[in-house]
Amino acid sequence: MNNPATPPVIASIDRLGLSAAVGARLRDMIVEGVLAPGTRLNERMLCEQLNVSRTPLREAFKTLAVEGLIVLQPNRGAVVAQMSVPDIEQTFEVMGALESLSGELACARATDAEVAEVRALHYEMLAAHARRDLPTYYKLNHAIHDLINAMARNTVLTETYQQINARIQSLRFRSNFNQDKWDAAVHEHGLMLEALERRDGNALRLILQQHLRNKRDAVIAVLRAAQGPASE
Numbered sequence: 001m002n003n004p005a006t007p008p009v010i011a012s013i014d015r016l017g018l019s020a021a022v023g024a025r026l027r028d029m030i031v032e033g034v035l036a037p038g039t040r041l042n043e044r045m046l047c048e049q050l051n052v053s054r055t056p057l058r059e060a061f062k063t064l065a066v067e068g069l070i071v072l073q074p075n076r077g078a079v080v081a082q083m084s085v086p087d088i089e090q091t092f093e094v095m096g097a098l099e100s101l102s103g104e105l106a107c108a109r110a111t112d113a114e115v116a117e118v119r120a121l122h123y124e125m126l127a128a129h130a131r132r133d134l135p136t137y138y139k140l141n142h143a144i145h146d147l148i149n150a151m152a153r154n155t156v157l158t159e160t161y162q163q164i165n166a167r168i169q170s171l172r173f174r175s176n177f178n179q180d181k182w183d184a185a186v187h188e189h190g191l192m193l194e195a196l197e198r199r200d201g202n203a204l205r206l207i208l209q210q211h212l213r214n215k216r217d218a219v220i221a222v223l224r225a226a227q228g229p230a231s232e
Contacts, residue, residue: 018052018056019056019059019060019063020060020063022050022052022056022057022059022060023059023060023063023064025050026046026060026064026069027064027067027069027169028135030064030069030070030080030169030170031138031169031170031173032135032138032170032173033170033173033174035080036080037080037081037082037083037170038079038080038082039079039080040077040078040079041061041070041077041078041079041080042077043057043058043077061078064078065078067163067166067167068081068163068166068167069081069166069167069169069170081167083167083168083171085220085223085224088168088171088216088219088220088223089216089220091164091167091168092168092212092213092215092216092219093216094164095161095164095165095168095212096208096209096212096213096216097209098149098157098160098161098164098165099145099148099149099161099208099209099211099212100204100205100206100208100209100212101152101157101205102148102149102151102152102157102161102208103148103152103192103195103196103201103204103205103207103208104152104201104202104204104205105151105152105153105154105157105201106148106149106151106152106196106201106204107195107196107199107200107201107204108199108201109151109152109153110151110196110199114147114151115196115197117147118144118147118148118193118196119193119197121140121143121144121147122144122189122190122193124140125137125140125141125144125186125189126186128140129182129183129186134173134176134182137176138172138173138176141185141189142169142172144189144192145165148192148196149161168219171215171219172215172219174219174222175215175218175219175222176218177222178218178221178222181214181218184214185211185214185215188207188210188211188214189211191207192204192207192208192211195207
């Protein structure tokens with residue numbers, strides 16, 4: 001005999017899956033600057049663009065708000081989150097500490113297969129850089145940093161890392177708008193891979209610290225250039 005509760009359960013799962021898909025698309029749009037910081041999110045336009053109803057869109061908004069990517073304003077809707085220069089400086093300072101600890105622990109705990117996976121991602125990333133495909137490059141770059149963090153095998157570190165890192169994905173993406181800084185970041189990734197292959201935790205820790213400082217400086221330079229000469 002058929003269970004009458006089955007259809008609602010399936011519908012719920014489908015709805016959650018749709019909400020996650022909408023959230024992933026909006027996340028990409030925010031990270032890649034299609035939806036710039038401070039942009040008010042028009043529900044009607046986004047529903048038409050993404051071909052969804054308002055229910056999964058609003059569920060996606062809630063998820064992105066928890067991640068710190070958007071701000072939900074009572075009776076005013078959602079706005080893409082915008083960070084001040086002090087916010088950026090402090091957040092990157094914390095991320096530098098988290099990334100460097102990830103690297104140090106990864107050197108002690110990674111398997112040869114995991115290091116080989118980082119190496120493969122690195123060469124795919126180099127190919128994307130060579131053809132100036134920033135969206136693909138950034139996805140591979142993000143995967144490398146996530147894998148180094150995962151290789152640290154510290155659940156608390158990973159949870160904290162993901163929470164903080166979600167807030168600055170669009171900024172890390174924008175740090176590559178300057179070609180020289182993008183090229184420098186690629187060089188730093190080569191040094192990261194070499195240190196990881198040697199299992200030199202101290203070296204990888206220092207490289208990642210400097211890598212995040214350079215990202216911070218590049219982000220602030222882009223922000224101040226956009227604001228004009230009057231910016232502080």
